[in-house]
Amino acid sequence: MRLLAPLAALALLSGPALADYPQAVKDRLLPGYAEFDAAAAALAEKAAQSCDPATLADPFNAAWDAWLAVGWLRLGPVEDQGRALAISFWPDPKGLGAKAQKALLAGDQALLTPEAFAEQSVAARGFFGLERLLYPAEAPAQDTCPLIRATAADLARMAAEIDAAWTGGYANVLLTAGEPGNTTYLSRPEVRQALFTQIATALETLKDQRLGRPLGTFDKPRPDLAEARASGRSARNVVLTLVALRHMTEVLTPDAPQTLAAFDRAILLARGLNDPAFAGAASPGGWLKLQILQQSVDFIRQKALDELARELDVDLGFNAADGD
Amino acid sequence: MATRRGFLAGLAALTLPVPSWADAGSPDYLAAGKTGDSFVLYGLDGAGKSLFSLPLPARGHAAAAHPTRPLAVAFARRPGTFALVLDCRTGEIAHRLAPPEGRQFNGHGAFSEDGSLLMTSEVVAEGSAGRVGLWETRGFTRIGEWDSHGIGPHDIKRLADGRIVIANGGIQTDPGDRTKLNLPDMRPNLALLSADGALLDLAELPEDLHQNSIRHLALTGTGVAFAMQWEGDAADPVPLLGLWSPGTAPILCQAAEDEMFTMQGYAGSIACAGGMVALTSPKGGAVMLFAEDGSYLVTHRRADLAGVAPLGDGFMASDGAGGLWRADQDALTPLAQEAVAWDNHLVPVGV
Numbered sequence: 001m002r003l004l005a006p007l008a009a010l011a012l013l014s015g016p017a018l019a020d021y022p023q024a025v026k027d028r029l030l031p032g033y034a035e036f037d038a039a040a041a042a043l044a045e046k047a048a049q050s051c052d053p054a055t056l057a058d059p060f061n062a063a064w065d066a067w068l069a070v071g072w073l074r075l076g077p078v079e080d081q082g083r084a085l086a087i088s089f090w091p092d093p094k095g096l097g098a099k100a101q102k103a104l105l106a107g108d109q110a111l112l113t114p115e116a117f118a119e120q121s122v123a124a125r126g127f128f129g130l131e132r133l134l135y136p137a138e139a140p141a142q143d144t145c146p147l148i149r150a151t152a153a154d155l156a157r158m159a160a161e162i163d164a165a166w167t168g169g170y171a172n173v174l175l176t177a178g179e180p181g182n183t184t185y186l187s188r189p190e191v192r193q194a195l196f197t198q199i200a201t202a203l204e205t206l207k208d209q210r211l212g213r214p215l216g217t218f219d220k221p222r223p224d225l226a227e228a229r230a231s232g233r234s235a236r237n238v239v240l241t242l243v244a245l246r247h248m249t250e251v252l253t254p255d256a257p258q259t260l261a262a263f264d265r266a267i268l269l270a271r272g273l274n275d276p277a278f279a280g281a282a283s284p285g286g287w288l289k290l291q292i293l294q295q296s297v298d299f300i301r302q303k304a305l306d307e308l309a310r311e312l313d314v315d316l317g318f319n320a321a322d323g324d
Numbered sequence: 325m326a327t328r329r330g331f332l333a334g335l336a337a338l339t340l341p342v343p344s345w346a347d348a349g350s351p352d353y354l355a356a357g358k359t360g361d362s363f364v365l366y367g368l369d370g371a372g373k374s375l376f377s378l379p380l381p382a383r384g385h386a387a388a389a390h391p392t393r394p395l396a397v398a399f400a401r402r403p404g405t406f407a408l409v410l411d412c413r414t415g416e417i418a419h420r421l422a423p424p425e426g427r428q429f430n431g432h433g434a435f436s437e438d439g440s441l442l443m444t445s446e447v448v449a450e451g452s453a454g455r456v457g458l459w460e461t462r463g464f465t466r467i468g469e470w471d472s473h474g475i476g477p478h479d480i481k482r483l484a485d486g487r488i489v490i491a492n493g494g495i496q497t498d499p500g501d502r503t504k505l506n507l508p509d510m511r512p513n514l515a516l517l518s519a520d521g522a523l524l525d526l527a528e529l530p531e532d533l534h535q536n537s538i539r540h541l542a543l544t545g546t547g548v549a550f551a552m553q554w555e556g557d558a559a560d561p562v563p564l565l566g567l568w569s570p571g572t573a574p575i576l577c578q579a580a581e582d583e584m585f586t587m588q589g590y591a592g593s594i595a596c597a598g599g600m601v602a603l604t605s606p607k608g609g610a611v612m613l614f615a616e617d618g619s620y621l622v623t624h625r626r627a628d629l630a631g632v633a634p635l636g637d638g639f640m641a642s643d644g645a646g647g648l649w650r651a652d653q654d655a656l657t658p659l660a661q662e663a664v665a666w667d668n669h670l671v672p673v674g675v
Contacts, residue, residue, distance in 0.1 A: 079625065082582025091559040122581055183658050190645060194627055197609075208558070317628035318358060318644030318665035319606035324385070324431075324539070324553075324592060 021191050024251040025171050032070040032244075033163045039066035040152075040159035047152035051145035053134040056152075060134060063155070064127050064233065068240035072202035075194060076173070077165035083158045086122040089129070090227050091209055098132060100124035105142045112150040114157060125154055128228075135230035193314040195252065196304075199245055200316060203301040210238055211294040214278040221287050226278040234278045239270045242297075249304070253311045259303040266296040345673055348394035348412035349375035353633055354671040355642055356384040356398065357664035364664060365398055367412060367673075370635055372648035372660030378415035380408070386479075388433040388442070389673040390461070396671075397421070397433055397442060403499055404429030407444065409464055419464035423457060426450070427469075428499065432479045435461070436519070437486060445477040445490065449499035452476045454492050456521065470521035474513045475506070481541040481548060486519035489548045489568075493537040495555070507555050512538040514550060516570045525570045533576070536562055542594045542601065544616060549601045550574075554589035564591040565603050567618050577601075577618035586610050586623055592630045593669050598637030602651060606630040606668075611641050611651050624656035631670030642666035 043059040050056065070078075071088055078084040089097055100121040104111055111117065117125070129151045133144045177185035185191050209227070214234070216222035226234040246263035249256060270293055273280070280286025309315055345351065351367030358364070363380040365387060384398040394412040407429055409419035423429055426449050433444040442464070444457040454472030459465065474492020481489050494512030496505045511534050516525040529536055535556035541548045547569035554562050561584035563576040579586065587605035595602050600621065601614045606628045613621040628644030638652035640659065643666060648659045 079586075082580075085582065085585065093557060093559050183656075186645070186647060186658065186661060190627065193645070197627065317606060317609075319592065319630035319668060320609070320628050320644065322606075324668050 021188075021195055021252060022175055024195065024248060025174050028248055028251055029070060029073070030166060030171055032066075033159075033166050036063070036066040036070060037156075037159045037163035039063040040156040044149075044152040044156035047149050051148045056134055056148075060127075060130060060231075061233070063159075064228075064231075064237075065240055067127065067159075068237060069244045072205075072241055072244055073195075073198050074201070075198055076170040077162045080165070082122045083162060087126040087155065087158055089123045089126055091213060091225070092123060092128065093225075096121065096123035097128055101129060101132060101147065104147055105140070105144065109146060112146050114150075114153055117150045117154050118157065125151060126158075127155070130155070131228060131231050137230070189313065192252070192312045193317070195248070196309060196312050196314045197316055197320070199248060199308070200301060200304055202241065202245055203297055203304065206238060206241060207294055207297045207301065210234070210241075211290060211297065214281045215287065215290055215294060216281075218284070218287060218291075221281040223277070223279050223281040226281070229277045232276040235270060235273050235276050238293075239267060242267045242270060242300075245300075249308060253308070255311050256304075256308045259300065259308045262296070262300040262303045266293065266300055269293045269296050342392075343394055343411075343413060344392055345389075345394045345412075351375045351412070351673050352635075353640065354387045354389055354396050354412075354673060355631060355664075356380065356387060356667040356669070357646075357662075358383065358667065359662075359664045365396060365410060365412075366662070366664065368648070368670075370640070372640065374662060376412060376415075378410055378412065384667065385431040386433075386669045387671050388435060389671055391435055391437065391439045391674065393439060393461075395461075399429050399431055399433060399444070402428070402431055402502055403447075403449065403497070404431065407433070421459065421464055424466060424469075427455060427457065429457075430454075430477055434480045434482045434488070436482065443480055443482075443488065445472065445480045447476060447497075452496040452505075454490065456480065456488070456490065456517070458521075470517060471523075473515040473517075473523050473526060475510070476512075476537075478539045479541045481543055483543065483547070487524065487570075488517040488519070488521075489541055489570075490515045490517065491538045491541050491550060493539050493553075494534075495537055504555070507535060510535055510537065510555065512536065512552075514538060514548070514568055514574065527568055527570075527574050529566075529574065529576075533562060536564075538566070540591070540594045542596045544569075544596050544601075549594055549596055549616075551591035551594035551603055553591060556589075558589055561585060562589065564589070564605075565594070565601060565612075565614055565618070567601075567616075575618050577614055578620065579612060579623070580620045583610075583612065583620075583623045586625075587612065593632045595632045595634055595639055595670075597634030597639055598652075600638075600653070602632045602639045602641070604629045604632045604641060606644065611639070611656065613639075613651065613653060622653055624651055626656055630668050631666055633670040633672045634675075640670060642670050 040063045043063040046059045133148050177191045178187040214226035352370045353368045355366045365378045367375040385401045388397040396410045399407045407421040411418045427446045430445040442459040446455040446457045452475045454477035456470040458468040472490045476493040476495040477490050478493045479491045492513045494510040514527040536552040540551040550566045552564045563578045565577040566574045568574040587608040590607040592604045603612045609627040612623045631642035641649045646662045650657045
C-alpha cells in the first residue's frame with residue numbers, strides 16, 4: 001500500500017478513484033456532517049414551534065440518526081469545546097446529566113439563553129439531555145418546554161459549527177496531510193492511521209459500553225443500563241453505528257473482505273434482535289442473543305486489527321496499544 | 325571559564341580520564357524506540373536532533389541516565405528480568421544487571437546525586453510486594469534493597485535533598501504475563517524514603533480513587549507531581565494528575581469538563597517545567613498542561629504522544645510516529661521527525 005501511494009495519488013487525479021481516505025472525507029464525512037447540521041436545525045425549528053414529545057419524536061430521531069453516521073469519529077471539530085461530549089453524553093453512571101438539568105429547571109431562566117446554555121455542563125446537553133425531557137420516567141414537576149427549546153437550539157448550534165469547521169478548514173487539514181505548513185498530520189499515512197484508530201476505538205466502545213453495560217453478567221444482567229433506553233433506540237444506535245463504520249471501512253479500502261463480512265454478520269444479528277431497548281437482556285435467552293452480538297462486534301474488531309490494518313498499512317500506535 | 329576548580333578538574337581529567345556525557349555528544353535526552361524490527365536507544369539534543377543511536381537487544385521501558393558518566397541504564401519491560409548499562413560513547417553493554425532470584429525489575433530507576441548508587445523499582449515476583457534494589461555503580465553489583473512500602477512500584481525519583489519518592493502503583497501482576505490480579509482491592513500510594521531507605525511519609529488517595537494507579541513522577545519545587553492510570557469504570561471522569569508535597573495531603577487535579585475523558589483514563593508520562601506540569605496520554609492522543617498549582621491550562625492533540633520532558637520553559641514530547649514536538653501553552657509545534665517509533669518515555673540527561 002505504502003509503495004503504491006504515489007500511484008494512488010495519480011489515480012485520484014486522473015481516472016476512476018482508488019479508495020482512500022480523501023474519498024472518505026468527500027463522500028462520507030463532509031456529507032455526513034452536512035446532514036447532521038440539517039437534521040439538528042430541523043429539530044430545533046420544530047421545537048421552537050412545539051414542545052410536544054409526539055411532535056418532536058420524528059425530528060428528534062432523524063437528528064440522532066444523522067449524528068450516528070458521523071458520531072463515532074472523535075477527531076477534529078467535534079473534539080473542540082467538548083462538542084462530542086455535549087452532543088452525546090453517555091454513559092453517565094453517576095447521573096450527572098439529570099442532576100444538572102434539575103438545577104437548570106429550577107434555576108434562572110437566563111441560563112437558557114443560547115450564550116449561557118452553551119456554557120452549561122456537557123452532561124446536561126445534547127441528545128441524552130433531550131431524551132430525558134421528551135421521554136421522562138415520571139411527569140416533570142416544572143415546565144420543561146424552555147429547556148427542551150434551549151437544548152435543541154444548542155444542539156443545532158453545535159451541529160452547524162462542526163459542519164462549518166469541517167468545510168471551512170478541517171477537511172483540508174486531512175487532505176493536505178504531509179504538505180508544508182500542515183502541523184496536524186505530517187503525512188498521509190498518519191491520517192489513515194488516525195481514521196483506522198477511530199474505527200477500532202468505536203468498535204471497542206460498542207462492545208464494552210453500548211452492549212457491555214446492559215449485558216452486565218449472566219447472573220446479573222443490567223438492561224436498565226442500556227443506552228437510549230427511554231427513547232427505545234438502544235438497538236438502533238448499535239445498528240446505525242455499525243452501518244456507518246462499515247461504510248467508512250469500505251470507502252477506505254475495497255480490499256478488506258473479511259472485515260466487511262464480519263460487519264455484515266453483526267449488522268444482521270443486530271437487526272434481527274427485535275429488542276429495541278435491550279430489555280431482553282433480563283432473560284437468559286435474550287442475554288445470550290445480545291452476547292452473541294457482542295462477540296460478533298469483537299470479531300469485527302479482531303478482523304479490522306488484522307486485515308484492515310494490514311491493508312491500510314497502519315496499527316493502533318506503538319504506545320497507545322501498549323499498557324505501561 | 326578558567327576557575328581554579330575547573331583547572332583542577334581539567335588536570336584530573338588529563339591524568340585520569342573520567343568519561344562524561346560530553347564524550348557522547350552531550351545529549352539532553354535519552355529516548356528508546358523501535359525502527360523496523362530493531363530496538364534502539366537514541367541520544368537527542370534540545371532541537372530533537374539525533375546525537376547517537378545504539379542498538380537495544382529488546383524493547384526497553386524507561387532508561388535512567390547517570391548524572392555525570394555517559395551511562396544509560398535501560399530497563400526491560402515488565403516483568404523485567406534484566407537491565408543493561410550502556411556506554412553511550414560506544415553502544416557497548418558495560419554491565420548486565422539481573423535482579424536476585426524471585427525479584428523482577430518494574431520499569432524505572434534513579435541514581436543518587438553523586439551517581440554512586442543506582443536504585444531500581446522492583447517487585448517480589450510472587451505477590452508484587454515492592455522493593456527498591458540497590459546497586460553500586462563501579463561494577464554495578466547488588467548491595468542491598470529496601471522495602472518500597474507498597475505493591476507494584478513503578479517510577480522512582482530522587483528529590484533535590486536526596487530523599488526518594490516511589491510511586492507504588494498498587495497493582496499486583498502475574499509474574500509471567502502482567503495479568504492484573506487485584507484490581508478490586510488495589511491501593512496505590514506514594515512513599516517518601518530517606519536517602520538511606522527509612523520510610524518518612526506515605527500518602528494514599530481518597531477511598532473512591534483507590535483504583536487510580538499512581539505510576540509516574542516528576543519533581544516540583546516542593547515534592548512531586550504524579551500521573552495516574554484509572555482501572556475503574558471508564559465512564560468515571562477521574563483526575564489523572566496529583567501534586568504531593570510530603571507532610572501534606574495529595575492535591576488531585578481535574579481536567580476541564582470539556583476534556584474530562586480526553587486522556588481515556590490513562591496518563592503515560594509526566595514532566596514539570598516553566599511553572600507547568602505536562603501529562604501525556606498515548607491512548608487519548610493528547611498532551612495536557614496544568615499550572616503548578618494544579619489548575620488546568622490547555623490540551624494539545626496528537627496521536628500516540630507518550631514521552632515528555634522539560635525543554636526550556638516548556639516541554640519536548642515524543643510520539644509513536646517518530647515525531648518530536650515542543651509543547652507550551654500556545655501550541656504543539658513540530659521539532660523533528662525520525663524513522664523511529666518513540667517509546668513511553670523521554671529521559672532528561674544531567675538532572
